[in-house]
Amino acid sequence: MDRRIDGTVAVLTMRHRPHNLLDPVLCQEIIESLRWSADQRVRAVVLASGLRHFSAGADLDLMLPAAERGDGVLDWPMLDVLRAFDELPLPIVASVHGICIGGGLELALACDLIVAAGSAKLGSVEATVGLHPLMGGIQRIAQRAGAARAKEMAMLGRRYDARTMERWGVINKVVDDEHLQAATMTIARELAGGPTVAHAATKALVSVAVSEGVRAADEAMAELQQPIFRSTDFRTGVASSQQNGPVMGRFEGR
Structure with a gap:
């Protein structure tokens, strides 16, 4: 996993050859890279691939013996x-090109936003090997596109x-395709x-809403919003609005 800082954005680039196949090593590299990003005082993160594909799924050669020696998990x-x-x-922000299937799609779905190249192919293909998505793909597609689409993608195992x-x-x-990197960095x-x-409070509130429901999110708002009202960003935003109207101010993330 390559890590670099571009201004206030951390760019994490997967290079787990040959095709960024998900396995315990790549999982740990991603976890460590996200923790590293938090320590760099950056304000956004991009997850990308430096190989031909974003990720062609999980390493089945490693998955089969791991499943056989386990207890069904x-x-x-x-x-x-x-x-x-x-x-x-x-x-x-996930920056997706090439093939993004199986566990690769689940990595992208774990991100907050997904930007994809026009030629990219995506899908939950686990059914083709007798599985279903194992890392949250079903529920995240259901959140984004509804239950019917989640069932369609998981059960048919197609690429889209x-x-x-x-x-x-x-x-x-x-x-x-040629604008993928630039477009991703613009958004980041x-x-x-x-x-x-x-943004951090928004992310946390969405997590509560999708996992526990709207009522729980309503009840969590007051606590999650406390850092906003204590922030310099809020005071800066109010001053900017009073002077310039409802346009994005110059925030510092504190």
């Missing part, structure tokens, strides 16, 4: 990966073009330049 740190994405108080995924609401934006920099204290 794969002993990979997949839940830890999901927690690392969810608990990072920074917006995370990026435009279809955008139309269904599974991903956020599709761009021409826009997020990084925004009120990141508020």
Whole structure:
């Protein structure tokens, strides 16, 4: 996993050859890289691939013996990966090109926003090997596109073009292949330049809403919003609005 800082954005680039196949090593690298991002005082994160594909799924050669020696539960740190994405108080943007299937799609779905190249192919293909998505893909597609689409994708095991995924609401934006990196960084920099204290609260509130429901989110609002009202960003935003109207101010993330 390559790590670099681009201004206020951490760019994490997977290079787990040959095809960024998900396994315990890649899982741990992702967890450690997200923790590293939190320590760098950046304000947004991009997850990308430096190989031909974003990720061609899980390493089945390793999965089969791991499943056979276990008790019916794969002993990979997949839940830890999901927690690392969810608990990072920074917006995370997935930059998807090539093949993004199985566990690769689940990595993208764990991010807050997904930008994909027009030629990308995405899908929950686990049914083709007698599985279903093991790392949150079913529930995250259901959140984004509804139960019917989640069942369709998981049960049929097909690959879909990026435009279809955008139309269904599974991903956020599709761009021409040659513009993928620039478009992703534009969005990441826009997020990084925004009120990141508020962004962290937004991310936490969405997590409560989708896991516990709207009533629980309503009850969690007061506590989650406390850091916003204590932030310099809020005072800066109010002053900017009074002077310039409702346009994005210059925030510092504190």
